[in-house]
Amino acid sequence: MRKLFVIGIGAGDPDQVTVQALKAMRQVDVFFLIGKGAEKQELTDVRAAILAEHVQQPHTIVEITDPPRDRTVPARHADAAYQGAVADWHEARAELLERAFAETDGVGGILVWGDPSLYDSTLRIVERVLERGNLRFDYDVIPGITSIQALAAAHRTVLHEIGEPLHITTGRRLRDEGLADGQSTLVMLDGECSFTQLPGDDVYIWWGAYLGMPDEVVIEGPLRVVENRITRRRAALREAKGWIMDIYLLRRSL
Numbered sequence: 001m002r003k004l005f006v007i008g009i010g011a012g013d014p015d016q017v018t019v020q021a022l023k024a025m026r027q028v029d030v031f032f033l034i035g036k037g038a039e040k041q042e043l044t045d046v047r048a049a050i051l052a053e054h055v056q057q058p059h060t061i062v063e064i065t066d067p068p069r070d071r072t073v074p075a076r077h078a079d080a081a082y083q084g085a086v087a088d089w090h091e092a093r094a095e096l097l098e099r100a101f102a103e104t105d106g107v108g109g110i111l112v113w114g115d116p117s118l119y120d121s122t123l124r125i126v127e128r129v130l131e132r133g134n135l136r137f138d139y140d141v142i143p144g145i146t147s148i149q150a151l152a153a154a155h156r157t158v159l160h161e162i163g164e165p166l167h168i169t170t171g172r173r174l175r176d177e178g179l180a181d182g183q184s185t186l187v188m189l190d191g192e193c194s195f196t197q198l199p200g201d202d203v204y205i206w207w208g209a210y211l212g213m214p215d216e217v218v219i220e221g222p223l224r225v226v227e228n229r230i231t232r233r234r235a236a237l238r239e240a241k242g243w244i245m246d247i248y249l250l251r252r253s254l
């Protein structure tokens with residue numbers, strides 16, 4: 001039976017690639033690089049650089065461009081229309097991966113940004129390909145360093161108070177649901193600086209952009225003191241590069 005590896009490669013620093021990931025990569029004959037959005041070229045380049053540095057065996061690289069997603073449907077997760085749009089998009093991506101895998105031979109590998117378990121649809125797509133029933137293969141998941149760990153390390157901090165939980169969410173949900181008292185909240189996928197909409201002057205923020213990459217920037221401090229600095233810096237970086245990836249931790253003091 002054919003084999004596929006879904007390999008977490010860390011959040012941008014090629015040195016975050018684990019020994020386990022390297023061992024998996026060295027068994028792969030064909031790598032599928034799935035790209036999307038404005039950031040796709042640089043993220044694809046990071047993956048290609050990782051392969052160039054670590055993979056010596058003959059291999060093929062197949063770039064798969066993500067099909068466009070219907071963004072006209074508002075992102076309300078309980079909504080059937082939204083779920084339908086996401087399901088259609090996953091189906092279209094499954095078709096592309098299925099075709100690319102069927103047209104090639106040998107062991108396959110998909111390099112996933114950070115870790116595949118966090119805000120990444122690769123595993124859902126792979127499951128979808130298997131459900132479609134046209135291809136039979138076995139697959140393994142290799143964990144990677146997530147941007148969450150990269151943020152904690154860059155700030156040399158623990159993500160939560162002693163024995164307390166950590167809440168992981170998106171910018172949109174932070175805007176909708178706010179911040180619980182005393183809870184440590186990690187926010188990803190926020191294109192709108194949602195932290196600026198939080199009330200109160202008792203919130204602390206640890207923010208990071210392009211973590212592990214040459215342009216890495218980190219800012220921390222009381223939210224009301226540093227929020228303008230973050231939004232200005234974020235806008236300038238985004239303007240200069242054409243895309244940005246940032247993540248932050250928030251905590252309201254008790």
Ligand SMILES: C[S@@+](CC[C@H](N)C(=O)[O-])C[C@H]1O[C@@H](n2cnc3c(N)ncnc32)[C@H](O)[C@@H]1O
Pocket residue numbers: 011012113114115116117118119120145146147148150187188189190208209210211212213245246247
């Ligand atoms: C589609 S999610 C993928 C997350 C990834 N699977 C992980 O484990 O980190 C993309 C989000 O992750 C965060 N992110 C990923 N890499 C990052 C980096 N190098 N610096 C800052 N944020 C990053 C950002 O919040 C971005 O919007």
